[in-house]
Amino acid sequence: MAKLFAFVLLALLSISMLHIPVMASQGIYNSSKSRYGPGSLKSFQCPSQCTRRCSRTQYHKPCMFFCQKCCKKCLCVPPGFYGNKAVCPCYNNWKTQQGGPKCP
Secondary structure, eight states, rough: OOOHHHHHHHHHHHHHHHHHHHHHHTTOOOGGGSSSSSOSOOOOHHHHHHHHHHTHHHHHHHHHHHHHHHHHHHHHOOOSSSSGGGOOEEEHHOOOTSSSSSSS
16 A cells, blocks of 8 residues: 555655646746846836836936837837847837937
8 A cells, every 4th residue: 555655655756746847837937037138128118117216316208208109119128227239129129210229
C-alpha cells in the first residue's frame, strides 16, 4: 500500500512539473521582460500608464494628451517618469514636424 501511495504521489508530482513549462510557453505566466516594450499594453491600459508616466511633471495636461496618443499608437509606455524611451522604439522614434520628440 505504501508503494502504491508513493507511486501515485510521484506521478502527480511529475505531471505538475510538466504542466508548468506548457503554461509558460503559452504565455500564461507574465515575465518581467514583456512588461515593457512594443505591444506590451492593451489600449484600455493607456490612461493608467500615462497617469503614472506624467505624475511628476508640471505640464500634466499636455503630457497626458501626448502620452495617450503615443500609447494608443505604440501600445507601449516606457517605465519611470522620464527617459527610458529606448524600451519602446515606436514611442521613442515618433517625432514632431520640427524633429523633436512627440512622446513624453
